Amino acid sequence: MFNRALTGVQLKPWLKSKYLVQSVSFPVRSFCNSQIKYSNKGDESDKPLSNAVPDFQSELFEETRCPPLTKPLKPFLHPIKRSFDYLGITGRNNPQTHNNLYFPRHCDIVIIGGGIMGCSIAYWLKQRGHDNGLRVIVVERDPNYTRASTVLSVGGLRQQFSLPENIQMSLFGAEFLRNAKRLLSGENLEGPDVQFHPYGYLFLATQKGADQLIENHKLQTSLGAKIKLFSPYKLKEKFPWINTDGVELASFGQENEGWFDPWALLNGFRNKAIELGVEFVKADTVGFETEDTLVHSKPGVGESCNYNKLKRIHVRLTNGEVRTIDFSLCVMAAGAQSGEVSKLAGIGIGTGLLRKALPVEPRKRYVYCFHAPDGPGLDCPLTVDTTGSYFRREGLGGHYIAGKSPTANEEPGIANLDVDYTFFDQQVWPEIAQRVPGFENIKLKSAWSGYYDYNTFDQNAVIGSHPYHGNLMFATGFSGHGIQHAPAVGKAIMELVVDGRFIDIDLKRFGFDRILTNHPVFEQNIV
Numbered sequence: 001m002f003n004r005a006l007t008g009v010q011l012k013p014w015l016k017s018k019y020l021v022q023s024v025s026f027p028v029r030s031f032c033n034s035q036i037k038y039s040n041k042g043d044e045s046d047k048p049l050s051n052a053v054p055d056f057q058s059e060l061f062e063e064t065r066c067p068p069l070t071k072p073l074k075p076f077l078h079p080i081k082r083s084f085d086y087l088g089i090t091g092r093n094n095p096q097t098h099n100n101l102y103f104p105r106h107c108d109i110v111i112i113g114g115g116i117m118g119c120s121i122a123y124w125l126k127q128r129g130h131d132n133g134l135r136v137i138v139v140e141r142d143p144n145y146t147r148a149s150t151v152l153s154v155g156g157l158r159q160q161f162s163l164p165e166n167i168q169m170s171l172f173g174a175e176f177l178r179n180a181k182r183l184l185s186g187e188n189l190e191g192p193d194v195q196f197h198p199y200g201y202l203f204l205a206t207q208k209g210a211d212q213l214i215e216n217h218k219l220q221t222s223l224g225a226k227i228k229l230f231s232p233y234k235l236k237e238k239f240p241w242i243n244t245d246g247v248e249l250a251s252f253g254q255e256n257e258g259w260f261d262p263w264a265l266l267n268g269f270r271n272k273a274i275e276l277g278v279e280f281v282k283a284d285t286v287g288f289e290t291e292d293t294l295v296h297s298k299p300g301v302g303e304s305c306n307y308n309k310l311k312r313i314h315v316r317l318t319n320g321e322v323r324t325i326d327f328s329l330c331v332m333a334a335g336a337q338s339g340e341v342s343k344l345a346g347i348g349i350g351t352g353l354l355r356k357a358l359p360v361e362p363r364k365r366y367v368y369c370f371h372a373p374d375g376p377g378l379d380c381p382l383t384v385d386t387t388g389s390y391f392r393r394e395g396l397g398g399h400y401i402a403g404k405s406p407t408a409n410e411e412p413g414i415a416n417l418d419v420d421y422t423f424f425d426q427q428v429w430p431e432i433a434q435r436v437p438g439f440e441n442i443k444l445k446s447a448w449s450g451y452y453d454y455n456t457f458d459q460n461a462v463i464g465s466h467p468y469h470g471n472l473m474f475a476t477g478f479s480g481h482g483i484q485h486a487p488a489v490g491k492a493i494m495e496l497v498v499d500g501r502f503i504d505i506d507l508k509r510f511g512f513d514r515i516l517t518n519h520p521v522f523e524q525n526i527v
């Protein structure tokens, strides 16, 4: 019954794919933001209008087959709960009551991952018209967030990106943070103090990188960001502690840039979401089930056929039991694990539109904390050196943090979160000490590491529906800049769900379609 292959055998294979792209979206049409354009006129013009690379086109026209997913499981209903249901007693809206008795069996929207993305999306969905009746469930396997990127990040906010979407999302994030205490407060809920430190970002460029900096600056300022360019002379005047050797140009954010406490923002979103009625379930998502859905024929296209629509997730509780939750729409916000979890829905292991995997994987990044009595002091922005090493002040009392993204050949293993101290000694320290002579005298105090939710395709977010699984949306792949974009992404997903399109910021270019059609949208300013 479940996972049966498509039955429209009379259709040409490529036509079947096209037919599905058009048709599968009907149950959730308003959620789709597909950019792949198809024409309905005649045989020739049935080919796609996109100018995708031929290889990828042939994949697109291959018949889409969803491989067999998790074996169906009967929904569990506790006998006492059955009696309570009969009497009309419910434990809904109280996450504390998600035990054997009150485990939720169905919802409108299930969000996989309760990090900053999942919590922001949940908040925005329920915030839109307080009691909009949507039942939203967040499935989070580790409510202590021990390995979540959110709590292991350095909480930076900047407008210095090279893509308009990223700049606009950061501007939105800055405005949201300014009002977070008020927006995330409630009757009996105090809003978070996100402790924003408005000390800016400082990007340094060599002669080779100066043109890109100028181009970025034009775009950033045209969108309302307050970024200023500095010659080496002016740079030294503003920050006397810096060595300007090798610096051709610098850009400095004068407003809306700095860093904040990601843990406080996460809790703010989470607590407010709970107050608005979002339910949190502590469980690991371990599978998806589909149901055969009949796609009705259209004149001139082909016969009716079935498609495997995602129907429910399987979650493993801490006691090892596996339960199911039925949903209308699922949002993938599992951070660095999103690529792996998406495979459970057949993405990357099927054929046709399901052949391409979600290219999001964990990449380990180290953050080193040190004491430097002769360092820059209070007026120290998050500085990104020409070498790629970065540093910023951490609290008061002469403490700083620093790090660097390794080159492709140096990528460390991801099996654990152990820190490599030689990376600091051999790479980071020499580079930052060259830039700030005051960093020659330091004492390394501590270090941690976390996983970037790294998009190997173009280091940018993937936002919106999957072209085949129209009721699966992505909000992942932020590659090191997700914290600051969480408020904007949460709102964007809410707009897709409620309004059927992006309203505030047009994020269509970040859709999954670009992966299928091989159209990367590169962000130049990845730190």
Ligand SMILES: Cc1cc2nc3c(=O)[nH]c(=O)nc-3n(C[C@H](O)[C@H](O)[C@H](O)COP(=O)(O)OP(=O)(O)OC[C@H]3O[C@@H](n4cnc5c(N)ncnc54)[C@H](O)[C@@H]3O)c2cc1C
Binding pocket: 112, 113, 114, 115, 116, 117, 118, 139, 140, 141, 142, 145, 147, 148, 149, 150, 151, 152, 153, 154, 155, 156, 157, 283, 284, 285, 286, 333, 334, 335, 336, 337, 341, 365, 366, 367, 449, 450, 451, 452, 453, 475, 476, 478, 479, 480, 481, 482, 483, 484, 485
């Ligand atoms: C060292 C470092 C520095 C960073 N610095 C910055 C910065 O300065 N500015 C910035 O904007 N961003 C920064 N980032 C990036 C930012 O932290 C991430 O982009 C952001 O936190 C992603 O949020 P998320 O909710 O998608 O992921 P996460 O916070 O990782 O949350 C995902 C959640 O999903 C859960 N999950 C995973 N799989 C499952 C499953 N199968 N079932 C149930 N739950 C599951 C996990 O337990 C996790 O809690 C940094 C990241 C790192 C590692």
